Amino acid sequence: xxxxxxxxxxxxxxxxxxxxxxxxxxxxxxxxxxxxxxxxxxxxxxxxxxxxxxxxxxxxxxxxxxxxxxxxxxxxxxxxxxxxxxxxxxxxxxxxxxxxxxxxxxxxxxxxxxxxxxxxxxxxxxxxxxxxxxxxxxxxxxxxxxxxxxxxxxxxxxxxxxxxxxxxxxxxxxxxxxxxxxxxxxxxxxxxxxxxxxxxxxxxxxxxxxxxxxxxxxxxxxxxxxxxxxxxxxxxxxxxxxxxxxxxxxxxxxx
Amino acid sequence: xxxxxxxxxxxxxxxxxxxxxxxxxxxxxxxxxxxxxxxxxxxxxxxxxxxxxxxxxxxxxxxxxxxxxxxxxxxxxxxxxxxxxxxxxxxxxxxxxxxxxxxxxxxxxxxxxxxxxxxxxxxxxxxxxxxxxxxxxxxxxxxxxxxxxxxxxxxxxxxxxxxxxxxxxxxxxxxxxxxxxxxxxxxxxxxxxxxxxxxxxxxxxxxxxxxxxxxxxxxxxxxxxxxxxxxxxxxxxxxxxxxxxxxxxxxxxxxxxxxxxxxxxxxxxxxxxxxxxxxxxxxxxxxxxxxxxxxxxxxxxxxxxxxxxxxxxxxxxxxxxxxxxxxxxxxxxxxxxxxxxxxxxxxxxxxxxxxxxxxxxxxxxxxxxxxxxxxxxxxxxxxxxxxxxxxxxxxxxxxxxxxxxxxxxxxxxxxxxxxxxxxxxxxxxxxxxxxxxxxx
Ligand code: SF4
Ligand code: SF4
Numbered sequence: 098x099x100x101x102x103x104x105x106x107x108x109x110x111x112x113x114x115x116x117x118x119x120x121x122x123x124x125x126x127x128x129x130x131x132x133x134x135x136x137x138x139x140x141x142x143x144x145x146x147x148x149x150x151x152x153x154x155x156x157x158x159x160x161x162x163x164x165x166x167x168x169x170x171x172x173x174x175x176x177x178x179x180x181x182x183x184x185x186x187x188x189x190x191x192x193x194x195x196x197x198x199x200x201x202x203x204x205x206x207x208x209x210x211x212x213x214x215x216x217x218x219x220x221x222x223x224x225x226x227x228x229x230x231x232x233x234x235x236x237x238x239x240x241x242x243x244x245x246x247x248x249x250x251x252x253x254x255x256x257x258x259x260x261x262x263x264x265x266x267x268x269x270x271x272x273x274x275x276x277x278x279x280x281x282x283x284x285x286x287x288x289x290x291x292x293x294x295x296x297x298x299x300x301x302x303x304x305x306x307x308x309x310x311x312x313x314x315x316x317x318x319x320x321x322x323x324x325x326x327x328x329x330x331x332x333x334x335x336x337x338x339x340x341x342x343x344x345x346x347x348x349x350x351x352x
Numbered sequence: 353x354x355x356x357x358x359x360x361x362x363x364x365x366x367x368x369x370x371x372x373x374x375x376x377x378x379x380x381x382x383x384x385x386x387x388x389x390x391x392x393x394x395x396x397x398x399x400x401x402x403x404x405x406x407x408x409x410x411x412x413x414x415x416x417x418x419x420x421x422x423x424x425x426x427x428x429x430x431x432x433x434x435x436x437x438x439x440x441x442x443x444x445x446x447x448x449x450x451x452x453x454x455x456x457x458x459x460x461x462x463x464x465x466x467x468x469x470x471x472x473x474x475x476x477x478x479x480x481x482x483x484x485x486x487x488x489x490x491x492x493x494x495x496x497x498x499x500x501x502x503x504x505x506x507x508x509x510x511x512x513x514x515x516x517x518x519x520x521x522x523x524x525x526x527x528x529x530x531x532x533x534x535x536x537x538x539x540x541x542x543x544x545x546x547x548x549x550x551x552x553x554x555x556x557x558x559x560x561x562x563x564x565x566x567x568x569x570x571x572x573x574x575x576x577x578x579x580x581x582x583x584x585x586x587x588x589x590x591x592x593x594x595x596x597x598x599x600x601x602x603x604x605x606x607x608x609x610x611x612x613x614x615x616x617x618x619x620x621x622x623x624x625x626x627x628x629x630x631x632x633x634x635x636x637x638x639x640x641x642x643x644x645x646x647x648x649x650x651x652x653x654x655x656x657x658x659x660x661x662x663x664x665x666x667x668x669x670x671x672x673x674x675x676x677x678x679x680x681x682x683x684x685x686x687x688x689x690x691x692x693x694x695x696x697x698x699x700x701x702x703x704x705x706x707x708x709x710x711x712x713x714x715x716x717x718x719x720x721x722x723x724x725x726x727x728x729x730x731x732x733x734x735x736x737x738x739x740x741x742x743x744x745x746x747x748x749x750x751x752x753x754x755x756x757x758x759x760x761x762x763x764x765x766x767x768x769x770x771x772x773x774x775x776x777x778x779x780x781x782x783x784x785x786x787x788x789x790x791x792x
Contacts, residue, residue, distance in 0.1 A: 119787070120779055129789065149776075151778060159755065159765045159769070162752060164769050168772060196606075274735050277732070283728040284765060289764065291680065292722070293674070293678035294678030296677065300676065301673075
């Protein structure tokens, strides 16, 4: 972003990478898939790079409003200084908090989740998928991230992307507004679960296995971790792949 | 004459006591913190019509939805008959509306009778679901004791009420057949159910017995109604009334959105403002509100209204990922605890004066930290609730108190917060490495 401004340019969108997308090895692959798609479509975009900082989501969900607001106010200062108008996020938690909770602190932007943005690129004809891509006819199920689905009522965008792959979209018994959490939300990602008789991601993996899907798609780096672990625990690593919708599209478009 | 007097006295007591209880509940709810939920009125009416009146969210589970609809429809429509009973009671007439409405009267009462039979069946099915089939969400541990009894009592009361209706109508039907009813005329009242239930059950009885049965049915009905009315404020069945305001005041924002605490914003702005005078007195001399919720009065009035509205149906707990994987957390229990504690708190203050402190609080004594920390904030409970209750807001407020007032949290989360403060990420990575993915 700083480089772009130095050259006197303004991006059309700011790509908010998020902490997972920046530091988590698996999530970095999602980041790269999104960048490939943006480049392919000649989108003029920027990232904040080292000027980006945690949105404060895990702190807020864990009850620490101070840390959250400190982060939020600092981020908003940076975003407003660059006069950012539109933000694409790679994570439903960043998406939710910037879209819904930053406005109250003076941060007003148009915020979309990457599944929605990629969908609009396809709808505008900027990205075309040759039919008969690598996923043609394969069984894919979609795990709704809570903060994308129930949290913000976005159910269709990721599903439409899967349908573009000419793949067979199969739904789990608990899907859309009835979808079961992967177990990572509310800062659970960063702590051990309370005592119980099962891990939530294992319960969710059973739903996936039941569909007989070969691929479980998601749209959240934390769901990615949880589902990958769940599939591993269920000894289904060879049979079920966990991929982000952005990766599916990037692979199908041969990027 | 005497019976008119008794009736009027009973009616005044019945409604009066109910009114007094409602005003108490209202005062309890208003102990909560302020929250403005009066915007977007058109949308609010729509939500209330769909969710409360239309029971839209019940139909996610069709079997209980249909059974519940039978009871609900019968309940609403029986109110017409109740109005007649009250008019008769005050005037001393018998079936005041019969002459005035003619054929429509027969139609209306027949309609009530058919719905009552459906409700009768539904009530038995509900009893069976709770006590024989033991549907999992209806037998969880938080229902042990009073909540279980409450549910069964109401169902039994409903059965009794319906029996009274048929005693009243059935006996009167037989009397009318013989030209002995207090209603002038002779023949059949033409009531869909009573015109054959009546003769079947009471056909061979003497006139005196028939009159007694008819009166038992009549008085029984009205007494049950007053009893029911006054039971409501102590019961989960209060939802039949509170579902309406509770859905009207629903949260209309995206479910993922949590509120920003304004006092925190003010404090941070002050901290970051280089011109601020750190010793300046706070602008108001009000006691600063604590962060988050220690007790019920730290919750918003909407959370307290939620608690009184809860039907204890357990749809929330049934979909809760924490609960379904064996954790202690149950969103239904959060709502029940909030209500129980609110009643205890408010009664304590009423009895022992304003300054009374029983040393207990919702956070800790009712809801434990283990429950509070098991929530993934997934909003499944909020989505599932048929009357738009929001247990998650309470859980988050309880968390905020633990973290911001008591610094009590799982140690990993304390570490996570420190990481965010120091590195701008929940993990221990250097902010300088944020763009490394670009070249990897
Ligand atoms: S938001 Fe919390 S309490 Fe509600 S269903 Fe999800 S985990 Fe359970
Ligand atoms: S909160 Fe709603 S879903 Fe949960 S028990 Fe109460 S009424 Fe049922």
